[in-house]
Structure formats: C-alpha cells, structure tokens
Amino acid sequence: MKYKQAFAEILFEALDHEIPVKDLEVLIEKPKNQQHGDLAFPCFTLAKVKRKSPALIAHELSTKIQSATIEKVQVVGAYINIFLNKKLVSEDTVAEIIKQQENYGALDIGKNRPVTIDLSSPNIAKPFSMGHLRSTVIGNSLAFIVEKCGYKSIRINHIGDWGTQFGKLITAYKIWGEAEKVKLNPIKELLTLYVKFHDEAESNPSLVEQGRNWFKKLEDGDEEATSLWQWFRDESLKEFSRIYQLMNVQFDSFAGEAFYNDKMDRVVKLLEEKQLLIESDQAQVVELIDKELPPCLIKKSDGATLYATRDLAAALYRKENYDFDLSLYVVGNEQSLHFKQLMAVLEKMGYAWANNMVHIPFGMMLKDGKKMSTRKGKGRLIRGSTK
Structure with a gap:
C-alpha cells in the first residue's frame, strides 16, 4: 500500500x-x-x-x-x-485506475498456479434454474477474483448428465415423445415428458420398471439408449450455451457426471487397498466417526456407485490433470454434509491436498416456502438432483 x-x-x-x-x-x-x-x-x-x-x-x-x-x-x-x-487520495486513485485500466489492483501472489472452480452444473433435460444461475454468477465472480490475484482459474461445469432419471426420460420419449417437438423446444418438451412420466407412474407402476430397464441399457452401452441420451445432452447444452452467451461466461471443461463413469472403479479399488471400505447393511461405506460425520456411502447393496464415488473420482482427476493449488465447489448449502464427507474421505486416503478443497455454499430459493421439484414441473433449484 x-x-x-x-x-x-x-x-x-x-x-x-x-x-x-x-x-x-x-x-x-x-x-x-x-x-x-x-x-x-x-x-x-x-x-x-x-x-x-x-x-x-x-x-x-x-x-x-x-x-x-x-x-x-x-x-x-x-x-x-x-x-x-x-x-487527494480519490483523485490519485482515479488517475491510477485510468492509467492501469483492467490491470488496476492486480496481484501476483498466485504465480499462475491453477485454481479449479466447480460452478453452474445444470441438469440435462431440465430447465436452467435460479439455483444454477446463482452458482454460475458466484463461481464466475470468484474466477475473476483469483485471476486478479495472479492465479490461473479453471472453470468446470460439472453437468448433471447421468442418473436413473435418464431411464425414465427415455421411457417417456419412447411412449409419448415426438422428435420434431423436442428439436423445436428441447428443454420444455423434455421436461413435459419427464413430468408426464411421474404423473402416469402413479397409476401405472410398470413404467418405473421400464425406466430402470432403460437406464440399465444405458449403463451397458446399448446403442439406442446411448444415442437418445447423447441427443438429450446435446440439445440441452445448446440451450444452456445460449444462456451462458448472454451472461458472457465461458468454461474450460464441460466434463459432467457421465465423464467419470469409467473412473469410479479405480476409486473403489483405492479405498479397498487402503482398507477404508466396510460393509454396512450390504452396502460399502467409509466410516467417518473420527470426523464426527455419518458414514460416506460408496456403493449401494446392488453394487451401484453413488454421488460421493463420482465426486471422489472427479477430485482425483482434477488434481492429477490440473494439479490445482485450490479447488472450489460453488454448490448450494444443502450439499454441505456431502462435501464435508468428500474431503474427509480424501484426507483418510492420505491426500493432504484435500485441505485445499473448499465448498462455497449459498442458500436455496423456495417457492411459497417450499422446495421446488422437477417431477412436479416446478423446477429443482440445485445441483445434486441426479446424484
């Protein structure tokens, strides 16, 4: 100064x-x-x-x-x-701002070290919500701040592009969908199909089983299921891109949940090698009693991996590929427990860099005092609906 x-x-x-x-x-x-x-x-x-x-x-x-x-x-x-x-100070400051322009206030404390920022993360085939908007604005602002301090920001849009809802959506499209309607207004039409599925499933439980079957096909790499999933994803990203263009927000990565499908077995293997996995009610968990946290669920009783498994894989991938100095997660505060567990598990795995991961929470927006629900056509507001 x-x-x-x-x-x-x-x-x-x-x-x-x-x-x-x-x-x-x-x-x-x-x-x-x-x-x-x-x-x-x-x-x-x-x-x-x-x-x-x-x-x-x-x-x-x-x-x-x-x-x-x-x-x-x-x-x-x-x-x-x-x-x-x-x-005098005001005049001096204004003169300095005019002289330095966008470089005013710049620092070099970061030494161009990378900072990953997980932000926005909307769910495929669902409307871009206020919650995702808030994550985008907060995360993008943080990126500008770390850049001003001399760090290299890496904006990551962890798209919600995997989960059982895609089996439901494929089922709905196969029964009621029309390609032209989806092409004309993809998000609105896909949401209509998703809501219709849940409405009809209340009186026709067989639809739920069909949804499970289609998601199983998707997981197994079935050509038709994969083609429909890719189409839904591409159309959704086009709509999201329009919003990002209006906001002048760019991303360095759109690696979403599906990107880590082939990376989760390694996480499970590492946990087994470090003798951290234990069985609880036929599921595989990591105990976090010493951290005063509930167990972190890694694999369900049917062998399926979960939100935590995927984020563990993402954290390892980001550290190995970006070698981040700091890793920020701009996600709603209802996910606070999840991120405490995520960082605690990584720490127990022996990764000291887990202490350089920070969850930046923000509050949930309610409608009439209630949480919104995509299944009811009201639009969920947070990342995590597909985990």
Whole structure:
C-alpha cells in the first residue's frame, strides 16, 4: 500500500532516521474502527529506544508529521492515528485506475498456479434454474477474483448428465415423445415428458420398471439408449450455451457426471487397498466417526456407485490433470454434509491436498416456502438432483 509506505517515510524523517523505513512500515496498522483514522502507528516499540513513555513519544512525534496527503493527526494514548486527505487520495486513485485500466489492483501472489472452480452444473433435460444461475454468477465472480490475484482459474461445469432419471426420460420419449417437438423446444418438451412420466407412474407402476430397464441399457452401452441420451445432452447444452452467451461466461471443461463413469472403479479399488471400505447393511461405506460425520456411502447393496464415488473420482482427476493449488465447489448449502464427507474421505486416503478443497455454499430459493421439484414441473433449484 503506497500510503502506508509514505507514512513510514514521514515517520523515518520525524525520527531522524533512527529506525529503517521497512521496520516502521511493519508496525503501521489499519484501525478496525474508521473513527480512529485510516492508518495508525503504535509507539510502544520506541519506548526502549527513546526511554520515554509511549504516550509521550506519540504526542511529541505527532507534531512533526506533516504531509499534503494527511488531513488530520490524532493521538490516542500510545497511538498516532492519521486521516488521509480524501480529495487527494480519490483523485490519485482515479488517475491510477485510468492509467492501469483492467490491470488496476492486480496481484501476483498466485504465480499462475491453477485454481479449479466447480460452478453452474445444470441438469440435462431440465430447465436452467435460479439455483444454477446463482452458482454460475458466484463461481464466475470468484474466477475473476483469483485471476486478479495472479492465479490461473479453471472453470468446470460439472453437468448433471447421468442418473436413473435418464431411464425414465427415455421411457417417456419412447411412449409419448415426438422428435420434431423436442428439436423445436428441447428443454420444455423434455421436461413435459419427464413430468408426464411421474404423473402416469402413479397409476401405472410398470413404467418405473421400464425406466430402470432403460437406464440399465444405458449403463451397458446399448446403442439406442446411448444415442437418445447423447441427443438429450446435446440439445440441452445448446440451450444452456445460449444462456451462458448472454451472461458472457465461458468454461474450460464441460466434463459432467457421465465423464467419470469409467473412473469410479479405480476409486473403489483405492479405498479397498487402503482398507477404508466396510460393509454396512450390504452396502460399502467409509466410516467417518473420527470426523464426527455419518458414514460416506460408496456403493449401494446392488453394487451401484453413488454421488460421493463420482465426486471422489472427479477430485482425483482434477488434481492429477490440473494439479490445482485450490479447488472450489460453488454448490448450494444443502450439499454441505456431502462435501464435508468428500474431503474427509480424501484426507483418510492420505491426500493432504484435500485441505485445499473448499465448498462455497449459498442458500436455496423456495417457492411459497417450499422446495421446488422437477417431477412436479416446478423446477429443482440445485445441483445434486441426479446424484
């Protein structure tokens, strides 16, 4: 801070060069209360040198402090408080901003080290919600901040493009869907089909079984199921891209949930090798009693992997591919427990970098005091609906 250094230089002259400028600058503080000035210098350190009381030193020293940039000098006990000339400081600041333009305030503390930011993450075939909008805005703002500090930001859009709802959606499309309607207005039509599936399933439970079967086909790589899933994903991303263009937000990666399908077996194997997996009610979990957290579910009783397994795979992938200095997750606060468990499991696996992962939560938006639901056509607001 130039004014802090300038104040130190004034003190250096007032003290007849007894104490180096750099040592004086270290002692200068910024008062917590604005009423105590813009900068403050405590005189306790000078007491041994001057062999006087700090309060007396402060009073004597204050009479020697003069500068056009200092509007007022105030002595409070052993402290010399100074108030900067707001007019001159404002003019100086504006001139500096005009001179440096977009480089104003830039720092180099990051040394171009990477920071991954998990943001936005809308769900395929569902409307872009207010929750996803908030994640996008907050995450993108954080990216600008870390870039300003000299880090390299990596914006990751962890698309919700996998889960049992795709089996339901494929079932609905096969029964009621029309290709032209989907092409004309993909998100609206796919959501209509998804809502219709749940409405009809209440009186026709066989639809749920058909949905499971189609998702099983998708998991097994069935050509028709994969083709429909890819189409739904592509059409959704086109709509999301339109929104991102309006917001002027770009991403470095659209690697969503499906991207980690072939990377989760490795996570399970690593947990087994580290003897962290235990059986609980026929499921595989990692106990986190020592972290005062409930067990983290890794595999269900039917062998299916889960949200946590996928995010463990994603964390490992991001560390290995980006070697992040810091990893940020901009996700609603209802996922706070999940991220505590995620980081705790990684720590138990021996990865010290888990301490460099940070969940940045934000509140949920409600409608009429209630959580929104895509199944009822009201639009879910958060990442995590497909996990």
